[in-house]
Amino acid sequence: MSRRKKKHDDDHMDESWLIPYADLLTLLLALFIVLYASSSVDAEKFEELSQVFSEIFTGGTGMMDFPSPVAPQQSSDQEEKEGAANNDESDKEDAKKLAFEKDQEELKEIQKKVNQYIKTNELEAQFVTKLTKEGLLLTIRDNVLFDSGSATVQVNDTNVAKELSKLLEMNPPRNIIISGHTDNVPISNAEYESNWELSVMRAVNFMKIILDNPNLKPEWFSAKGFGEFEPAADNSTAEGRGKNRRVEVLILPRVSPE
Structure with missing residues (x-):
């Protein structure tokens, strides 16, 4: 009876090895999952991860001592904003x-007219x-409008100013600056003490004739006098001085290029 029982015990195999074997398979599966997930991380971030793990295993540094090697992703809402x-x-x-391009085209059309x-x-x-x-610049030689040393527009040339005023009718309107300029020859008469005063009064008097046009409003205009201080040519020659004695009408753009 005892011999039969002993034989039965020998035939039954010990299956306790299955438990560690199953644990090993589980660990291998987890390893493959981690490796697969790591394959989707770019090379730079993977290198940072490797460095962190190397420091942990060789130097004993804790994981919490390192900043996150993977930069936090912006939320989709923030990216959309x-x-x-x-x-x-x-x-x-x-x-x-x-x-600006449309405004420049309008100025070109005015220039053509x-x-x-x-x-x-x-x-x-x-x-x-x-x-x-700075805008569309119209330059008028001073001898077209004024006698030498005078700021009064010549009677025969008032029609020039009136015809020009018609060309300045624009819809919508533009701001316009009228400026006077002289050469550097000192003025010598009792009416004006300096070229500066002469240039200012020439600009003002010319602007007054322009504004005789009822379709133009004074608030669109301004007058300036620069005297001899913004020459257009060399004052050492008669030709240069002639170019410097001038009245300028500047039609300003509505849109700044910057």
Whole structure:
């Protein structure tokens, strides 16, 4: 009886090894999962992770002593807000650029009208236009409008100012600056003590004739006098001094280029 029982015990195999085997398989599965997840991290972040783990295992430094090697991702809402802000700024810049280009085209059209008037009246030697970053500039030689040393517009030339005023009718209106300039030869008469005063009064008197046009309003205009201090040419020659004695009409842009 005892021999039969002993044989039965020998035939039954010990299965306790299955437990550590199952644990090993679980650890291997976890390892493969970690490796797969790490494969989706870019090389730079993976290198940072490797360095952290190396420091932990070789130097005994705790994980909490290191900053996160992976930068926190911005929320989708924040990214959308930043994207919308960038788009708004870009749209504003594009709109401003288009407005400036349209404004420049309008100034070119005004320049064509003025140039046509100059050509029709054969005034090319006395009038010249130029489109600058400051606006459309019309330059008039002073001998077209004034006698030497005088700020009174010659009677025969008042029609020139009146015709020019019609060309300044714009819708919507623009701001206009009229400025007077002289050469550097000192003035010697009882009416004006300096070229500065002469240049100011020439600009004012010319502007008064322009504003006889009822379609133009004074608040759109301003007058300046620069005397001899903004020469357009060299004052050492008669030709240069002639270019410096001038009246300028500056039609301002509505949109700044910046």
